Amino acid sequence: MAFGLLKYGLSRRRPVKRFLSSRPELRPSYDVAIIGGGGHGLAAAYYLAARHGVRNVAVFDKGYLGGGNTGRNTAIIRSNYLTPEGVAFYEESMRLYRGLSEELDYNILYSERGHFTLAHSDAAMRTSRWRAEVNKHLGVDSELVGREELSRLVPLLNMSEEVRHPILGALYHPPGALARHDAVAWGYAGRAQELGVEIHQETEVTGIKVENGRVTGLETSRGPIACGKAMQAVAGLSGQVARLAGFTLPIRTVPLQACVSLPLKPFLDPIVVSGSLHVYISQSDRGELVMGGATDPYPRYQTSSTLDFMEGLMAHILELFPFMGDVPVLRQWAGMTDMTPDFAPVMGLTPVENYYIDSGWGTWGFKATPVCGTSMAELIATGRVPELIKDFRLDRFRDFSLMGEKGAASVGH
Structure with missing residues (x-):
């Protein structure tokens, strides 16, 4: 990629060939x-x-x-699913992702960060243990970690027991990754x-x-x-x-909303998810905090964002990372998800x-x-x-x- 940029800069002929050509005429x-x-x-x-x-x-x-x-x-890219069919499918996808930049000769910025699914109850801990055992049985790197190990791996995560949903542990999936x-x-x-x-x-x-x-x-x-x-x-x-x-x-088609903050100095390498709080958060290579939650509670074919989503999401994000209270949100958006039963x-x-x-x-x-x-x-x-x-x-x-x-x-x- 760097050689291509240097070659373009020293070339006397500009512009170089477009990555995508203009729209062709339709064939019959x-x-x-x-x-x-x-x-x-x-x-x-x-x-x-x-x-x-x-x-x-x-x-x-x-x-x-x-x-x-x-x-x-x-x-977000991961393979720590629950059913054998789902695990095998997404594990193959991760294998393909790892070599995709080389295959396409195009940097997709694939970055393995680790993926934590937080558990806030005894039932969530049992489910996390279940998923970890299914994953390991099928050859996927996944394990249940307790409070002490989680605090070491995500040091800025709020581990206080004086909150509405104290964290008991997490399902840790080391290969969890991000890509552009x-x-x-x-x-x-x-x-x-x-x-x-x-x-x-x-x-x-x-x-x-x-x-x-x-x-x-x-x-x-x-x-x-x-x-x-x-x-x-x-x-x-x-x-x-x-x-x-x-x-x-x-x-049924239901909107899913997300948002990003202004860029910050990197502090969050892994991806953190909470099913109980309906939130997830990661930090991009540019320093933005990428945050989202559950789908909207009603179907619609729109991609507009709402204040209700932002208020609910931020309340839960601040329970996990209280020091983020003064971090400005840069933008928010929505996509249309196609949900099956x-x-x-x-x-x-x-x-x-x-x-x-x-x-x-x-x-x-x-x-x-x-x-x-x-x-x-x-x-x-x-x-x-x-x-x-x-x-x-x-x-x-x-x-x-x-x-x-x-x-x-x-x-x-």
Whole structure:
């Protein structure tokens, strides 16, 4: 990266080639059309081209790349889930993340910090011990730590017993990490485009053509296109886009809010989460404190932020870190999360032939970006459902084969 900057500075020819070229004209048809230009859609496009040689691919986004939940999340990556299916899935994602900067030749600023899920009650301690044992059994680095060890690892955390929710211990996940979310999207987009994938920003999909139960094309704001296969990865708009294809999803869309403070001198290396307080906090490489909580209590298709969220969040943050009372908040925002009843994703086949879905990611989609890309690309290219995602099938809601991931996913981030 530094050599590239030096080369640009000494070059007499400017500007150098753009990382992403201007928007191309629509072709009449594509082998694969991907609806959604966030991390998941771009990752699937990249792996289709890089691993399977499928390059007549188009990605459509009604806005700009990463402008949805990819650019609105808080960039936490972990694999300390509760179900064997969830643990295996996210552990593979972390493995891919570790080599992603090198593979894409684009620095995503991946940084392992350690992830603490605080326990404030005997029941939370039992759940933490349960999760730690499941994680260790499946080869994931995770352990239960007590008050003394937690105080040593996070020295500025308020360990007083004279608070509403005293801290008894925590589930410690050393590989827990952060990455630059927009860099992930741009890295996948740039490499995919180099391999021949077309990326169409500001191109809204307004209709999905289905003939004899099979997808045949898309209607877009710039005209119709034909396609052999299609995939949707549109997060909070999953239900609306699925209805265009003629089926419904067991998903409700709920806003999730977050905020950042003004930059401070680094003092918080790990990620700290409390399910009881419904908060999480980490510190970015720029010194900002990134903070968030639970989803809003009512569904809506909006990304506006609220004072109610800020007041509730700050009260809990100050219980954990009382000295932060005078720290100014720089900005706050919201994303639209696609929540399933069992807090696990919906991936794979749909009632429409050759139409695939990647949805139901709720508050945990960013950490799954690479493994979603590889899995969906394999499914689209081969027609076979990969082992890693077979339990995330849409049909599980029909035969009641639900997953029990809520305790590890609802506020873990």
